[in-house]
Amino acid sequence: MNSEIARSDVGGGVLYIVATPIGNLEDITARAERVLASVDFIAAEDTRHSGRLLQALAIRRPLVALHDHNERERAASVLDRIVAGESAALISDAGTPLISDPGYILVRQARERGVRVVPVPGVSALTSALSVAGLPTDRFTFIGFLPAKRSGRQAALDSLKHDVATLVFYESPHRIVDMIEDVVAVFGEHREVAITRELTKTFESFYGGAAAGVLDQLQADPNATKGEFVVMVQGAQPRSEEQPGVDVDKMLRLLCQELPVKKAARIGAELTGVSRNDLYQRALALKDE
Template identity: 85%
Template sequence: MGSESGSGVLYIVATPIGNLEDITTRAEKVLASVDFIAAEDTRHSGRLLQSLVIRKPLVALHDHNERDRAGSVLDRVAAGETMALISDAGTPLISDPGYVLVRQARERGIRVVPVPGASALTAALSVAGLPTDRFTFIGFLPAKRSGRQSALSSLEQESATLVFYESPHRIIDMVQDVVAVLGAEREMAITRELTKTFESFYGGTAQQVLEQLESDANATKGEFVVMVQGAVPRAEALPGIDVDKLLALLCAELPVKKAARIGAELTGFSRNELYQRALALKGE
């Protein structure tokens, strides 16, 4: 293992997100060489290790016990043992446990070594067809609709591509909220079950993606990465637009909320800001 054969090391090891052939040669070597492995779900990870013909002691380390258990496993590393941290799939700490462990390891001066590999985040971005020069990873949005819409509203003017993870039982509700808050014409892409047998891709405007999901009987199964194109910066808004005049024309034909949404798409201004302005104009 060269420089990786020393004692007292914590390895952060990425594992496949679906296709087992995505395991790296280095990851296999590290997992086979360490004294013990901390896993989010020991039963799930046990099957992975069995497929790799690797037999190592497993310690459960997940959201519910990480704060209590981090100290004791790091005591073993500080005493000279080598340890690998893996999650159920992909790269640990990316919407998975491990932050407390790594933070404490750094504070104690323990060497922490990344062993890179699969990540649903970067895999999805690579095929989305959306800008990737800048992106903001949000992870999971709040489970309740009010919290989810509030979080999306706070991101309305973010110009970087937005990336979320979402669960199958909330995916349609989430896209409905994207349509309602960010606009039906905002471009987005969704990957489902990346690298697995039923890998799927949905893309287009938010409204088109919603329709694709609603017409797909399998769309509420599996694991999802949701990517939404960032807002057009205000500096790129169409020049020479009289916003008040535009809102007045739209409000003459449409409900205020819809007028504000269309106005936001045309000007780059905040939908909420235009909504309040439209209400003021109607009041006048």
Template identity: 65%
Template structure:
């Protein structure tokens, strides 16, 4: 029986795990199909049952709910698979957006696939796609890195691994770390790297900030309101060339240093080579000390 036939019969399709994307802010963004599936399934597996319960209440629905989050998913997935294999249908939802995208659900979906349980995804809201569509940065190629480490040292190390990435990079960040994260991005990628930040997508105070890493850091430090909400941080990739290429960056720095301050020389070489300005600044300091 197809999903359409099941819908016409007014019953949910047995033994199917539906991946249901839910609104990231505006409840009107829930699709008609998603609402229909939520009304038909036997139970809902939710990251936070209280949060998702309000969505069901908004739809006028009352459904059995099971909490499925990062702390219990490995222990609980097996029992949910047993219910699906016994003929029940379930909707997997996260607090907002598409499940598994920096949200729980991987263990459950992986086990369902391995055991032959049908998994049906429903397209819908996803913060990273929504943010990219309006950011004004290249979208022909992008890479999603989710949340960065909470501690600055580990965060900088993680960013350094992305230093030469040429595709647009997309990160999620929380309000209490957004300023520190952008500060680390300015340090690792350079203050002149183009960025965009999306805040509170689809909500009342939705905002987009666009500029260099240095400019956006200044905005975040000066405006407390700009640090409130949930964030998608997008960073334009490095120049689409092998950083440094055949260019002798040390020789170019050596030629510029007698004429320019270290910071200015590093900035110019970074622009023509694709090498991080911070890295070049350190190399320039070393060259100057050798003189």
């Protein structure tokens, strides 16, 4: 076994970014347990919540609160301790830190100060939901939480409606129905949507299908406004390579009679929606002919 992978020591002067379960305690990794049990202290988003996790794991380590409201002020003191030789773990309430959770400021400052930052991978609601959604995963865009107000939410969705990647959002229970109503309004009732609720927990649920149908499923389920949600929306269909009725070769020949190839390709891309690079390569081929 690779000695680097098998190493069991936890060194001082290191910040460990540790993923914790999003529901099922059995999803904790052996490495995460070992690191949490061995570091000098743990920076946690909610010390009461994380205290219950550590108690369940029979781990007793000092906890320091580090959350959205105090991270900017507390990051320096946490890093001072690490620079002085202590080891620390950063955990969020659930899942992988920094993924729509606190930690960015701490990790950024750690990098700036030359502190070694080590990931301890594990569960994430983002990847767990994508793995069961039945939507394309070769390309996806993670948005996180949308604006709380409907006008801001619809504006954000409108900016994404032509994105061909699968879109991934987190949403709270009291806004989930409103959000899917906005998805129907902006993307259309036929855009495919997949929603996971309470992943890995007792009442884990899945809703999927056309957006309008998913909205009906949520409205018909009395439990649909409880729990934590990951919402995934199928990407837009790629634009047609050519506008109907446009003779791309003829257009390029005409443009290249008056313009350099690069400029002809740029204008052609604006007119047709075809990739500028594809048009540039085609224009060069036409000139060679």
